Amino acid sequence: MTASTSDTRWLHAQPHDHRIARLAALAIVLAVVDAGIPSPLPGIKPGLANIVTLLALESLGWRAAVWVSLLRILGAGLLLGSLLTPGFFLGLAGGIASLAGLGLTQGWPKRWFGPVSASLVAAFCHIGGQLLLARAWLIPSDNILYFVPAFALAALLSGLVNGIIADKLLEGSPCAPSTPSPSP
């Protein structure tokens, strides 16, 4: 039998999906705000949306953080009109690198390392991923190294500030169950 148009398929969104969607929507708004903030050097941004990724990581687990982060990159790309431009791919490379870094920090003992550590590691991974892609593809020259210290300083500051904000937000409000449920 061939499928006809009368076949109705239902996609049931679990509460978990709703939480991810809510966080992703919040992250997209922050990414748009982020893009509006003037910056001294292209590529240096506060990365406010990463606060939401940290919230997702701490409250829903690493897989949810991956979802929120990738949905935010795609959604912000659509809204800002930068989809599939070099800037979009740089953000994607940075995002994937920071998610890898966040996955690494998940193994660290919670007693000693909090969201600030995760945020700092993610920030440095972000510039690392961006610079690798930029060096390999956009600007195949070692002159790009000249800007690396500026990027590192920006990562240090924004990673620290975003981590503290995420920590503050997590402190008071248990916005989700502490046990991460597996995503479908």
Next chain:
Amino acid sequence: MSRLIRPGDWLVLLGGAVLTGWLAWQLWGQGQARSVTIRAGGQRVASLSLLHNRLVPVRGPLGVTVVEIAGGKARIKQDPSPRQYCVHQGWLSRAGQVAICLPNATSIELTGPDQPYDSLNF
């Protein structure tokens, strides 16, 4: 629930600060070379910009030393010296770096906007 910044966080912050400082020192502290000075028998033969790719033959007592400039770097490409030390040094890119072919009495020295140290003159 927990203190805002945990002990390990300070460690990560310190690590990040050290990394940033090291990168700044490594990439900004030592100036990128702008030009190369070629010497033969103690005499300055030429001072050339590194922006211009070229091959420069320099005559010495043993024969011709070939200096290659390409992509903001310089090296001794060929040299008649028996041990080939200066050739094996490879590409030089930072101000203050020197390659000396003693038997043939030729040398190259990279110079930048500011000279970090002077290793040839006493």
